[in-house]
Amino acid sequence: MFDLVLRGGTIVGANGFLRADLCVSGGRVAALLSPQTPVGAKAEWRVDGCYLLPGxxxxxxxxxxxxxxxxxxxxxxxxxxxxxxxxxxxxxxxxxxxxxxxxxxxxxxxxxxxxxxxxxxxxxxxxxxxxxxxxxxxxxxxxxxxxxxxxxxxxxxxxxxxxxxxxxxxxxxxxxxxxxxxxxxxxxxxxxxxxxxxxxxxxxxxxxxxxxxxxxxxxxxxxxxxxxxxxxxxxxxxxxxxxxxxxxxxxxxxxxxxxxxxxxxxxxxxxxxxxxxxxxxxxxxxxxxxxxxxxxxxxxxxxxxxxxxxxxxxxxxxxxxxxxxxxxxxxxxxxxxxxxxxxxxxxxxxxxxxxxxxxFRIGDRKGALSPGKDADILVVNPNLDTCIRHGDQLSKAGYTPFDGMRVPGKLTAVFLRGQPIYEDGRLASVAPTGTILGAFDHEFA
The missing domain is CATH 3.20.20.140 (Metal-dependent hydrolases)
Structure with a gap:
C-alpha cells in the first residue's frame, strides 16, 4: 500500500521524459509504474496531461x-x-x-x-x-x-x-x-x-x-x-x-x-x-x-x-x-x-x-524523481500559462523584476516529501515541515 500515487503525468528528468504513474511511500519516491498499473494507495491524484518535475x-x-x-x-x-x-x-x-x-x-x-x-x-x-x-x-x-x-x-x-x-x-x-x-x-x-x-x-x-x-x-x-x-x-x-x-x-x-x-x-x-x-x-x-x-x-x-x-x-x-x-x-x-x-x-x-x-552533494535525496529520492514534486500544466505579478510575491520585498511577464506553463501543485505544500495558487494550511540539509546527510569525521 503506497501513501500516494500521481496518475496520468509525464515525469521530466535531466535527460528526457517518462510516462509513468509516480508512487510515494514514507516521503520518498517508491516506484515509477506503467500508466494505470493497479496499485493500492491511501491517496490518488489525477495529473492528466501535466508534467511532473523534481522540486x-x-x-x-x-x-x-x-x-x-x-x-x-x-x-x-x-x-x-x-x-x-x-x-x-x-x-x-x-x-x-x-x-x-x-x-x-x-x-x-x-x-x-x-x-x-x-x-x-x-x-x-x-x-x-x-x-x-x-x-x-x-x-x-x-x-x-x-x-x-x-x-x-x-x-x-x-x-x-x-x-x-x-x-x-x-x-x-x-x-x-x-x-x-x-x-x-x-x-x-x-x-x-x-x-x-x-x-x-x-x-x-x-x-x-x-x-x-x-x-x-x-x-x-x-x-x-x-x-x-x-x-x-x-x-x-x-x-x-x-x-x-x-x-x-x-x-x-x-x-x-x-x-x-x-x-x-x-x-x-x-x-x-x-x-x-x-x-x-x-x-x-x-x-x-x-x-x-x-x-x-x-x-x-x-x-x-x-x-x-x-x-x-x-x-x-x-x-x-x-x-x-x-x-x-x-x-x-x-x-x-x-x-x-x-x-x-x-x-x-x-x-x-x-x-x-x-x-552540492545532496543528490542522494534531491534533484530527480527516481526511487529512493525525496518525493519533492512539481505539477506543471502545459496547457495553462502564468503571469508573474508583484501582488503574488510572498517575499518581504513585495515586488518582482519580472512583473507582467507571461510564460507558458502553470505550477498547479508542489509536494515536499510527498506532502502537498502548495495547490491551485495558495500555500497549504499546514505547519512548516522543512528541514536543514547537509552534504552527504552525515557527520564529517
Whole structure:
C-alpha cells in the first residue's frame, strides 16, 4: 500500500521524459509504474496531461536571517520558495553576523527550526584566518564560500596566494568551495555618479580575472570549486577556455539572462545588484552559453531588500542596496526560456534541480524523481500559462523584476516529501515541515 500515487503525468528528468504513474511511500519516491498499473494507495491524484518535475534546488539564496529580518526571514523566504516550486534552497552566509563560526552556524540552525516551509542547506563563509574551518566542516554545511572582492577585509581572499591557500585548506575536508569571482585591484571602493559609472566600476575584466584565478588555484590545489554568478562575454570566454583545468562548475541567474544595462533606465533600483547588468551583447553571449549547456546551474541570488530601502533617495546609483528577490520566480522565469525554445524542460531540470543537487552533494535525496529520492514534486500544466505579478510575491520585498511577464506553463501543485505544500495558487494550511540539509546527510569525521 503506497501513501500516494500521481496518475496520468509525464515525469521530466535531466535527460528526457517518462510516462509513468509516480508512487510515494514514507516521503520518498517508491516506484515509477506503467500508466494505470493497479496499485493500492491511501491517496490518488489525477495529473492528466501535466508534467511532473523534481522540486527545484536554488543554490544561491540570501534568507537574511539573522540580523536583517526586515528584508526577509526564514518563514517569508521559504514560503516564497514553496510558492515558486523551489523545494530546496541553499542559504548564503552573509547575514549579520556572517555565518563563519560554530556559534553563528548553530545559532542559524536554531533560528530556522520549525520555521522552514522547504528544505534548506546552510553555507559558511571562509575567513582569511581559516581557523574555524575544520570545526565548521564537522557541522556539515553544503559549501564553503570564498570571496575575492567587494567584501569586508576579514573575508577577502584577493590575491592568487591567499586564494590558493584557502583552497588548499578546503581540499582535505572534501567539501565544495564556492568562489565569488572578482579582482579587487580593478574595483573602485567609492563610485560617484549614475548607472554608467556604477557599471564601469565593475568591469567584465574583473569577473574574468576572478574566474581565471579561481580555476588556476583550484587546479593547483586539486579542490572542487563552483563559480558564482557570471554574466559577461569575457567571463564566459575565460571559463570556456579554462574549465578543463580543474573540477569546476559555473552558475548564472535569470535576471542576467533577461536584462541588460539598458533596463536600468526603466527598472532602476529594482535590478541594481552586483555584478551589474551588462551590455546586450554580453547578455546574448550568456544566452548562447545557456543554449549550448555551458552553464551548469541557474540560481537566483535571491537578495531582497525592503521597498523603503530600494525606493529611498541615494546620492549615487552605487549606494542603492544591491540585490533583488527571485526564489519565487525561478521556475517561471526559466519557463520563459522553454517558451522561446532556448532550452527544453529536461535542460530546466538539469540546471535548476539535478546539477545543483549533485554538485552540492545532496543528490542522494534531491534533484530527480527516481526511487529512493525525496518525493519533492512539481505539477506543471502545459496547457495553462502564468503571469508573474508583484501582488503574488510572498517575499518581504513585495515586488518582482519580472512583473507582467507571461510564460507558458502553470505550477498547479508542489509536494515536499510527498506532502502537498502548495495547490491551485495558495500555500497549504499546514505547519512548516522543512528541514536543514547537509552534504552527504552525515557527520564529517
Amino acid at each position: 527545484l534546488v536554488d543554490a544561491h539564496v540570501h534568507l537574511r536571517e539573522p540580523g536583517l529580518t526586515h528584508k526577509e526571514d526564514f518563514e517569508s523566504g521559504t514560503r516564497a520558495a514553496a510558492a515558486g516550486g523551489v523545494t530546496t534552497l541553499l542559504d548564503m552566509p552573509t547575514d549579520e553576523p556572517w555565518t563563519d563560526t560554530v556559534d553563528s552556524y548553530t545559532e542559524k540552525q536554531s533560528l530556522a527550526k520549525g520555521r522552514l516551509y522547504v528544505d534548506v542547506g546552510l553555507q559558511v563563509a571562509l575567513r582569511r584566518d581559516t581557523d574555524q574551518l575544520h570545526a565548521l566542516r564537522s557541522l556539515n554545511p553544503v559549501s564553503v564560500e570564498v570571496f575575492t572582492a567587494d567584501v569586508p577585509a576579514a573575508y577577502l581572499h584577493d590575491t592568487q596566494s591567499s586564494l590558493l591557500h584557502a583552497l588548499k585548506r578546503i581540499k582535505p575536508l572534501d567539501i565544495l568551495a564556492c568562489v565569488s569571482p572578482g579582482d579587487q585591484s580593478l574595483l573602485e571602493s567609492v563610485v560617484q555618479g549614475g548607472v554608467d559609472e556604477f557599471a564601469a566600476s565593475r568591469p567584465p575584466l574583473a569577473e574574468a580575472s576572478g574566474i581565471a584565478k579561481a580555476i588556476l588555484s583550484a587546479a593547483e590545489a586539486m579542490t572542487r570549486i563552483h563559480i558564482r554568478q557570471t554574466n559577461s562575454a569575457l567571463g564566459i570566454a575565460t571559463y570556456r577556455r579554462m574549465r578543463d583545468l580543474a573540477d569546476v562548475s559555473i552558475e548564472t541567474t535569470p535576471q542576467c539572462l533577461l536584462f541588460s544595462a539598458q533596463d536600468y533606465y526603466q527598472l532602476g533600483a529594482d535590478i541594481k545588484a552586483s555584478p551589474p547588468m551588462r551590455s546586450v551583447e554580453d547578455r546574448d553571449v550568456l544566452r548562447e552559453a545557456l543554449r549550448e549547456g555551458l552553464i551548469d546551474i541557474v540560481a537566483t541570488d535571491h537578495a531582497p531588500h525592503s521597498r523603503e530601502e530600494k525606493t529611498a533617495e541615494y546620492g549615487t546609483f552605487a549606494a542603492i542596496p544591491g540585490g533583488m528577490p527571485g526564489v519565487q520566480t525561478l521556475l517561471a522565469s526559466m519557463l520563459h526560456f522553454v517558451g522561446t525554445g532556448d532550452i527544453d524542460l529536461p535542460a530546466l531540470v538539469r540546471m535548476c534541480s539535478t546539477n545543483p543537487a549533485q554538485r
